[in-house]
Amino acid sequence: MDIIEKLINEFSKLPGVGRKNAIKYAYKIIAMEETEAKDFANTILEVKEKITFCTTCGNFTDVSPCALCVRVKNQKQICVIAEPKDIIFAKRIKDFEGGFHILHGTLSPLEGRGPNDIKIKELLVRVAEGSEVVIATNTDVEGEATAMYIAKILKPLGVKVTRLAQGISMGTDLEYADEVTLNHAFNQRKEI
Amino acid sequence: MDIIEKLINEFSKLPGVGRKNAIKYAYKIIAMEETEAKDFANTILEVKEKITFCTTCGNFTDVSPCALCVRVKNQKQICVIAEPKDIIFAKRIKDFEGGFHILHGTLSPLEGRGPNDIKIKELLVRVAEGSEVVIATNTDVEGEATAMYIAKILKPLGVKVTRLAQGISMGTDLEYADEVTLNHAFNQRKEI
Numbered sequence: 001m002d003i004i005e006k007l008i009n010e011f012s013k014l015p016g017v018g019r020k021n022a023i024k025y026a027y028k029i030i031a032m033e034e035t036e037a038k039d040f041a042n043t044i045l046e047v048k049e050k051i052t053f054c055t056t057c058g059n060f061t062d063v064s065p066c067a068l069c070v071r072v073k074n075q076k077q078i079c080v081i082a083e084p085k086d087i088i089f090a091k092r093i094k095d096f097e098g099g100f101h102i103l104h105g106t107l108s109p110l111e112g113r114g115p116n117d118i119k120i121k122e123l124l125v126r127v128a129e130g131s132e133v134v135i136a137t138n139t140d141v142e143g144e145a146t147a148m149y150i151a152k153i154l155k156p157l158g159v160k161v162t163r164l165a166q167g168i169s170m171g172t173d174l175e176y177a178d179e180v181t182l183n184h185a186f187n188q189r190k191e192i
Numbered sequence: 193m194d195i196i197e198k199l200i201n202e203f204s205k206l207p208g209v210g211r212k213n214a215i216k217y218a219y220k221i222i223a224m225e226e227t228e229a230k231d232f233a234n235t236i237l238e239v240k241e242k243i244t245f246c247t248t249c250g251n252f253t254d255v256s257p258c259a260l261c262v263r264v265k266n267q268k269q270i271c272v273i274a275e276p277k278d279i280i281f282a283k284r285i286k287d288f289e290g291g292f293h294i295l296h297g298t299l300s301p302l303e304g305r306g307p308n309d310i311k312i313k314e315l316l317v318r319v320a321e322g323s324e325v326v327i328a329t330n331t332d333v334e335g336e337a338t339a340m341y342i343a344k345i346l347k348p349l350g351v352k353v354t355r356l357a358q359g360i361s362m363g364t365d366l367e368y369a370d371e372v373t374l375n376h377a378f379n380q381r382k383e384i
Contacts (some may be wrong), residue, residue, distance in 0.1 A: 007239050010232045016216045025206045027277040037240045040202045085219040122341040
């Protein structure tokens with residue numbers, strides 16, 4: 001396989017990228033200045049080399065505890081999200097001063113993911129009586145089931161469990177919520 | 193700027209990639225196996241290191257003359273295209289046995305690109321009396337103007353100049369033509 005075809009193939013591995021877009025991206029790389037393309041490649045290498053999990057929240061980070069954990073003002077509040085990329089969307093909640101906790105998945109009986117396959121134990125050690133856990137998993141079936149399960153586990157421990165208010169429409173991924181809706185949903189969060 | 197944000201920024205530089213897709217791509221890289229991500233980065237570096245222009249046709253290649261020039265069966269036929277990426281689409285023409293010539297642009301008075309800014313001189317030295325030049329530039333205004341200009345220059349030299357038959361609808365980029373239409377257009381090509 002020639003080298004350009006190889007680069008097209010690499011781009012095809014990205015989510016949602018078909019052959020035509022992969023060709024566009026590959027030729028963009030070829031047309032780039034040498035230093036610009038090198039920066040691109042080196043950033044990929046740097047990310048793979050430096051990124052680990054934050055030992056506190058489970059976020060991808062190059063320092064542990066991560067920048068978000070260091071910045072926490074309210075230790076009693078934890079916002080629970082499913083995937084690392086959701087943090088980019090969840091951190092737009094302006095009134096939230098607590099920390100994050102990334103589950104790295106949701107419960108899914110269909111795909112065989114139970115409580116031990118996601119970071120729920122790690123959440124348990126972070127909460128104390130009087131804590132509030134705001135669950136911001138997606139509003140799909142798996143996200144809802146995960147929220148319910150966590151609520152069931154935490155409530156007996158004297159932890160207040162809340163969920164972002166509906167306002168984010170059912171079935172919508174967190175990343176598609178606009179900022180106003182997202183902030184409104186945070187302020188209207190309800191105990192479950 | 194943190195390293196993940198830096199990677200998101202790099203992906204945002206690709207044509208048509210907005211922030212949400214850039215986030216998806218960046219997190220895909222983070223989720224990849226170490227070796228897979230390294231292959232990706234190294235392919236980018238390899239492309240930048242090895243790819244030069246074919247001295248014959250102007251194609252991007254890592255060997256000169258390029259694989260397409262080596263494979264030419266009919267030296268008297270040259271298919272002229274505007275951009276290197278078009279070669280991926282043009283080489284699907286099954287009945288064509290000649291070589292390619294990449295102009296690296298089209299004539300555009302509006303953007304100040306004249307005949308000396310694209311590889312027309314390089315085309316002149318490749319043709320001889322009795323050659324056929326098949327012009328496969330896009331069917332937009334610039335592509336048509338470029339075809340007309342080349343025809344005007346080459347015809348007095350005894351070169352037959354043809355154009356892919358209309359069938360590819362006006363204003364459509366070459367890359368969006370399906371294979372049947374493209375091959376039909378080649379077989380119905382007409383002298384201009």
